Amino acid sequence: MEPALIGTRLASAAIGPLLKKLLVSEGPGAGLVRKDAEVRLSGLVSFRGEKRTLTEKDVRKLAATLVERSRRGDGEPPFPADETGAVTDALAANLLALGDLDMDDVQAVRLGHRDLARRLRAAAPAPDGLSTDSVLYLETMTEWACLHILEFFTSRSTFIARSLVEQTRAQAELLAKMDELIRRTPRAETRDAEFERRYLAHLAKKHGRLTIYGIDLHHSPDEWPLDMAYLSLxxxxxxxxxxxxxxxxxxxxxxxxxxxxxxxxxxxxxxxxxxxxxxxxxxxxxxxxxxxxxxxxxxxxxxxxxxxxxxxxxxxxxxxxxxxxxxxxxxxxxxxxxxxxxxxxxxxxxxxxxxxxxxxxxxxxxxxxxxxxxxxxxxxxxxxxxxxxxxxxxxxxxxxxxxxxxxxxxMARAEVTTFVRRWHRAAGPDAAGYEQPLLDSLRAAEHVAQLATNPLMCGLICALHRDRRGFLPRGRKALYEAALSMLLSRRDRERDMGAPTGLALDEAPQIQLIQRLAYWLTLNGRTQMDRDRASSIVTGAVPAVLEASAHPPEKVFTHLLHRSGLLREPTADTVEFVHRTFQDYLAAKALVDHWDIGVLVRHATDDQWEDVIRMAVGHARPRECAEILGELLKAADATEDRRSRLRLTLLAATALDHATELSPEIREEVLRRTGEVIPPRNADEARQLAEVGPLVLGLLGSPEELTATEAFNSMITASHVPTDAALAYLARFVRHPDLRIRSQLIWSWHRFNPRAYADEIVARLDPSDLIFTVNADAEAAEVVRLGLRPSMLRFGGRVSGERVAELLAQCDPAYLALAFVDERSAVLPPVSLTRLEHLELSLYEAPAQWILEGLVLSGVSELSLYLLQAQSLTWLADIFPSLRKITVFNGEAGFVDLAPLAALPDLTAVKIWGGVSGVENLPPRIRVSDH
The missing domain is CATH 3.40.50.300 (P-loop containing nucleotide triphosphate hydrolases)
Known part of the structure; x- marks a missing residue:
């Protein structure tokens, strides 16, 4: 802490009389030395010698008074309140060290207040366990005290006259500067703190509400509290x-x-x-x-x-x-x-x-x-x-x-279910009857489930399902068409709004006008435009749109902006679509209407155009659709860059599902060309192939014809296509001898239905050397149901303590990895682990003692410790008495103190990832290495 910040609470007039009590008075009978002799500091302090006037207890009371006065005020305390006693003791020890320094008053003055403070801190016992704020406060408070003590020395009549004049001038100048800094600093600090409060309040209000698409019907509000609507993915x-x-x-x-x-x-x-x-x-x-x-x-x-x-x-x-x-x-x-x-x-x-x-x-x-x-x-x-x-x-x-x-x-199935339930709860009692039928449809109708993979699409599906009384369109294009109809032509009618802008436009003319804005934004690589430019684009297009031409262009633009449900004004002078997906959909329609095939192909390698091209295939008629796909394949042939060629080929493949009608020859050619990039060569290509969807599963090779690396990458592709067909493909690899293959199968469990995946894959896996990764309660329950006893287990942070304990009691593993987010999820019921040798532990906020309290871990000899927030290691010796090897992964910017590891009697090896300190305090038997 800066001296000026302490000075905001403790000025010179307050600290001086208190500190003067530490020194012997010069009054009659003091028995001090002659003016020309040196004066040792031990003879100047009032708590040493035969005639001392203060005891060590009095010095601590004086320190307590200083600390208490410096904590007063309306601002932030200089250190945590629960460390007040420890800080007081440390400050008293520093002041008492004044009588132990081997120097006279002249030497002390020549040192200056900062060096004198350092000497005092070095002579006093080092404080233990103080926070950074407390240590900084203690250093600054000791310097402040030394500044005044030196001022007292220079004021004594026994002090050398030359030094008196010289030092007094310097000290007076320094005190004046410090007092000036004191007068300035509080105002700046207060301004910053006050603005920060206003700014955070502004952010909380601005970002604290979320638009849930489709809940703006039937007199429902347009936005919902974020803490009600937010879904953690x-x-x-x-x-x-x-x-x-x-x-x-x-x-x-x-x-x-x-x-x-x-x-x-x-x-x-x-x-x-x-x-x-x-x-x-x-x-x-x-x-x-x-x-x-x-x-x-x-x-x-x-x-x-x-x-x-x-x-x-x-x-x-x-x-x-x-x-x-x-x-x-x-x-x-x-x-x-x-x-x-x-x-x-x-x-x-x-x-x-x-x-x-x-x-x-x-x-x-x-x-x-x-x-x-x-x-x-x-x-x-x-x-x-x-x-x-x-x-x-x-x-x-x-x-x-x-x-x-x-x-x-x-979104996994469980997350989709959570989202649907929250959506219907937010939508109100009128929507309650549609919740369970929609959940049933998502389980039974594959074409709907494939679309419900993110919050936007889930929200649209919920809204359309309720709006259409339980019926849903098939396919992505039909879903968007229904959403546009809901927003453009039914929104005001459902809310009994009449014509609030003074005009009424059907769905088709509104789309014709709004898609001009989408076309301009996409062509210029933007998602936002000036309001004036948007107005001019609509104004220029209105005369050509018969139904809109009967109204003033500016009035038409105002209607589209405020009543269409597709546009919004993030600021007073800008316009954007409520979501990028609607911009892409309408830009694709505009491109097909104008038949700008050259524009589409020229932008085929631009990531901003991927969805536009797919949706253009959906808008196009059969002949136009064949031309788009053919041009994409020609562009792939024309490039020498493998990544671009793969991207264009896969873009054509992913567009197939959007085509409403397509000749078999074109479809077969696209699939043949896709087969040329299968099997994928790495994980990146594997994820790109997965974007093709279920079609790619028929092109992936079988275990017998693939190398281990090809099989591994093919499984990555299949695991990103969470359908029953993908589950059947993955099940063909359960007997594969390669450990990477079996590990990937366990790793992919969370993307599928827990029970189906457990029966088809997990129950049939060879457990040799395999770490079973369990990321959810449902997965843990399936392992228990199947009676599996894997010897190596890894739990993710979403498995409850009860499920962890239940599975541990069944398996008694030799290797265990635990990751917990907070103390509530970290409470483990008691369980004895008799075989456990290697423990891997990830700590977020929960202290390790809480996580491990119910476990018997005396046999653990190897520990891998992931510190994701600052943690002390003093607890290790109590919990792991037999530890021989530890690996510390430090994910924090600060340093982890390794000194407590010296208390582990059998420890011989420490491996480090990240910043550490205290290595010099470890005995020679402990070998330390880093990555």
Missing amino acids: EAMGGEGPHEAPGRQREQAPVRADLALARHERILLRGLAGSGKTTLIQWLTVSAAATGEQPEGMAYLRGRVPFVLPLRALTRHGERLPSPERFLAAAGCPLTPPDGWADRILAAGRGLVLVDGIDEIPEAERGRARDWLRDLLGAYEDNRWLVTSRPTAVRDDWLAPDGFAELTLAP
Whole structure:
């Protein structure tokens, strides 16, 4: 803590009289030395010698008074309240050390107050277990006391006259400067704190509500509280557990909103509608919470969010903003104090959320990366999240800058069920009767279940199911057509709104006009445009649209903007679609209406156009559809880049399902060409192939004709197509001897129905050397039901303590991996593990003692410890008396103190990943190595 901050609570007039009690008075009878002799410090303090006036207990009371006065005030306390006693004891020890220094008063004055304070701290016993704030406070308070003590020395009549004059002048000047700093600092600190409160309140209000598509019918509100509507999804960081050492935990599925507790920098990929922007809202609101954070979100306490949507920051091709322009560029109406953002980021308190790399033109993405790198170089000690569609940037785009790459997983069946129940609860009692029939349809109708893979599509399906009294359209194109009809022509009628804008337009003319806006945005690589430009586009198109031409163009534009349900105004002078998916759908329709086949093919390798091209195939008539697909294959032949060729071929393949009618010859040619890139050569190609959908399953090879690597990558493809056909394909590999194959089969369990997968695959796997990964209660229940007893178990953070204990009691494994998010999920009922030798433990917020309290672990000889938040290691000796080897993976920016490991009598080897300290305190028998 800076001296000026203590000085805001404890000025010179208050501290002086207290500290003067530490020194012997110069009055009559003091018995001091002659003026020309040196004066040892032990003779100047009042708590030493035969005539002492203070006891050590009195010095502690004096220290307590100083500490209490410095804590007064309305601002933030300088250190945690529960450490007050320890801080008081440490300050008293520093003051008492004044009588132990071997020097005289002249030497003390020449040292200066900072060096004298360092000497006192070195002479006093080192405080143990204090937080960083308490240590900084103690250092500063000791310096402040030394400043006044030296002032007393220079005021004594026995002090050398020359030194008196020289030192008094210097000390007076220093005190004056400190008092001036005291007068200035509180105002700046108060301004920052007050603005931060206003800013967080603004963010909580702005981002605390969520649009749920389709709930705006029947007099329902357009938005819902985020904490009611938010659904936590999983993010994946890899394809299996057998990768480089130390990366196993990075590849396990993790709640997307907890990923920043594990990684300081994340590039998060997700399809349109997968929930990327909603996740940013949730992180923002959680960080801005003034009371208790939502479950698992305490790691964001004290963080200040900066929400930076790139589509808004670069609307006119502007230079991306520096920190002082973050708020203005993002449309925040508040004006921060000068330098406020810089101070927040320099202190490492920022939560920087950069949304939508894919929503700026490809040519501008390199410039955006340079901007990010400049920010990282200046403010590295913050949390960073960047979002993108999956193919917008290459896999290692931000890897050199320390970004972990994660991908939002498609919604599993359990998550779809949760979403449907929440949607109907939010929609009100009128929707209750449609909930269970929809859940039944999602289980029985494969064409519907395949669409319900993200929150956007789930919301549309729920809305259409209720709107159509339980009937759903087949296919993605039909779903969008029904959604547009619901929004454009039925929305106001269902709400008995009449014609609030003074005109009424049918569905077709509205689509004709709005698709012009979608066409312009897509052609220019944008998702947002100026309001004036949008108005001029509609104005130019109105005369050609018969039904709209009878009305003033500006009035038509106002109607589309406020009543269509497809457009919104993020700011007073900008317009965008309510979701990118609607823009892509209508842009594709406009391109087909104009038959701009050349435009489609020229943009076929641009990730922003992938959905546009697929939807164009859906809009096209048979002959037009064949031409689009044929041109895509020609473009694939014309390129020498394998990745581009694969991308174009797969784009044609993924478009097949969108075609309403297509000649068999074209379909067979597309499938034949797809077969040329099968089997996939790596995991990246495997995931791209999965985008083709169930069609690709018939092209993947059998176990007998594939190498182990080809089989592994083919299984990745199949596991990303969660259908019964994919389950049948994966089941063909259960007897494969390769451990990677069997590990991938266990790893893919969470993407399928737990019971069906357990019966078809898990029950038939050879368990030799196989780590059984269990990520949910339903999976744990299936292992218990089947009576399996794997000797190696890994539990994810979503398995309850009761299920963990139940399965452990059945298996008694030799190897165990545990990951728990918080103390509630970490409570384990008592269970004895007699065979356990190797334990892998991941700690988020829950202390290890809570996780392990019910387990008997005396036989564990090897421990892999993943520290995802700061944790002390003092508990290890009590829980693992027989530990011989430990590997520490430190995911925090700070350092882990290894000194407590010296208390483990049998420990011989320590391996380190990340920052540590205290190595020098370990005995020679312990060998320390790092990655």
